Amino acid sequence: MLNRIDLRGSTEDPRRLLPRAALDVSVATEQVRPTVEAVHEHGAKAIREATHRFDGVELRQLRVPAAAIAAAEAGLEPAVRAALLESIARARKVHLDQTRQEVTTVLGQGGTVTQRWLPVARVGLYVPGGLAVYPSSVVMNVVPAQAAGVASIAVTSPPQKGTGLPNVNILAACALLGVDEVYAVGGAQAIAMLGYGFSDEEPACAPVDMITGPGNVWVTAAKRLLRGTVGIDAEAGPTEIAILADDSADPRHVAADLISQAEHDPLAASVLVTPSTELVAAVEAELARQVAATKHQQRVTDALTGVQSAIVLVDDLEQGLRVVDAYGAEHLEIQTRDPRTVAERVRSAGAIFVGAWSPVSLGDYCAGSNHVLPTGGCARHSSGLSTQTFLRGVQLIEYSHDALREVADHVVALSDAEDLPAHGAAVKVRFGK
Structure with missing residues (x-):
């Protein structure tokens, strides 16, 4: 059902090879x-x-x-x-x-x-x-x-x-x-x-x-x-999930989580990154079984078979980490051995769900985290919605007469270097110069 992208042995930049929804x-x-x-x-x-x-x-x-x-x-x-x-x-x-x-x-x-x-x-x-x-x-x-x-x-x-x-x-x-x-x-x-x-x-x-x-x-x-x-906040695109998994992952969980995001929209992206061909086979079998039983079967099928969704085969978890960092998923699940250690090495994701008992759907509703997250690879440079989104940093600068005198010559030197002498004059005038 899912397209396959085989990156084993590849040294190319993964960003050029990973799937994305066509959204102009x-x-x-x-x-x-x-x-x-x-x-x-x-x-x-x-x-x-x-x-x-x-x-x-x-x-x-x-x-x-x-x-x-x-x-x-x-x-x-x-x-x-x-x-x-x-x-x-x-x-x-x-x-x-x-x-x-x-x-x-x-x-x-x-x-x-x-x-x-x-x-x-x-x-x-x-x-x-x-x-x-x-x-x-x-x-x-x-x-x-x-x-x-x-x-x-x-x-x-x-x-x-x-x-x-x-x-x-x-x-x-x-x-x-x-x-x-x-x-x-x-x-x-x-x-x-x-x-x-x-x-x-x-x-x-x-x-x-x-x-x-x-x-x-x-x-x-x-x-x-x-x-x-x-x-x-951001220019949000279709929702996406990436799952980094090894052969310890339960294929039922992986398939269910891929389907849960595909349920949102025909353009939703579901991506599995793994070095395990055995897991791939088991997940594909689970997808066939679970998709047939899900309510929004056509919507899910359209999403899973779209160009934006894929199984990405990698050599090992090291390459898998490079791939998920390049992808910058809105939601990233880590279903591996020692998932917390692996999760702490991720550098690009809107939210990271650690281990078998932290599915993305938990974050959608009751984890306490926020589900308004960067999509389309924007997690490489942007954050999800938070309290800080609604706060503006404002600086109060307060110097006394003596404190300004201490740096006055530096201000004048830099203003002259930038050929903005009036900047320096605004300081000198305070000292009768």
């Missing part, structure tokens, strides 16, 4: 540009028109009424409520531990630099609602923003046909987290709404300072267009 955000950017510009110019009217055109939904009101949010929470199934509350509690514990402390560095007598960490004032959080709906993504976006101290939070998620509202479990998750500003808007128009706001309809939507959250290619393209107008 630049083309999508030009396609969504008219929608984004229309929202910028016409506000709520353009948002309604785009929602009717793309989602087939006539919106009565862009902002979800408080009564609808409360009703969703009241009607939540007890098991789902308990699971969401546990997910929130674990995520809050982890993300509160990520807060940063103010630090003051003393540089001689009377000179200090203080590093402060201030929350973004207002954020817009996007929660997908296409092939699947994700109340868990409400948790993963809202909790770190709250832990950072963000004062104003707006959530937006696509409206469902029939109700004109986001999925009821998404609304319920917002209620459990105390978020009451929720919009029934999805796609590129939602990103434009958050970035530019609107005032031609009450209640109005104020523009945000940062937008986070995963979405489809249209959402990603709109975030690219808005970058600079607002901050964004």
Whole structure:
């Protein structure tokens, strides 16, 4: 079912040989540009028109009424409520531990630099609602923003046909987290709404300072267009899992985990990296059995047989580590002997799941970690969503008369070297020169 890539004996750069989903955000950017510009110019009217055109939904009101949010929470199934509350509690514990402390560095007598960490004032959080709906993504976006101290939070998620509202479990998750500003808007128009706001309809939507959250290619393209107008977390692509495994791995676990990510989307990537041909044979047999029994069989099959998914054969775990570092997976599982030692050698992954009892699906819901992670190899240079995403470092520089005098000649020397004499003059004038 999975394509095979044999890298045994290869000395080539693995990045050129590893599978990736075919996703051209630049083309999508030009396609969504008219929608984004229309929202910028016409506000709520353009948002309604785009929602009717793309989602087939006539919106009565862009902002979800408080009564609808409360009703969703009241009607939540007890098991789902308990699971969401546990997910929130674990995520809050982890993300509160990520807060940063103010630090003051003393540089001689009377000179200090203080590093402060201030929350973004207002954020817009996007929660997908296409092939699947994700109340868990409400948790993963809202909790770190709250832990950072963000004062104003707006959530937006696509409206469902029939109700004109986001999925009821998404609304319920917002209620459990105390978020009451929720919009029934999805796609590129939602990103434009958050970035530019609107005032031609009450209640109005104020523009945000940062937008986070995963979405489809249209959402990603709109975030690219808005970058600079607002901050964004990342340009998220289709979800992906890589599993580095040796012959000690249980093929049932490996197959189930590959399928679990393929379930998201036909473009989802499932990659197994292993030196064991015996494991490969056993996993292929398990895939045939488990795919036949899974609910979203066609979606899973499309993902597993796509160009973005593969079994990658390597000489040994050393080469396997080089391959997974080159791939930079959103989710990386280590199913080997002594998995913690192997995991600590990985340098590029959004999140690393260590050992047989730490599947990616645990991280999707209740591990306490965040599931909004870099994709498409971006884990080689970017981090997943965290409390720090919503914090800005601001430095306070405070020097006394004597502290400035101590370095005045150095400032003047460097300003002269850069042919910026007015810089030096701004120091000399303080000492009557």
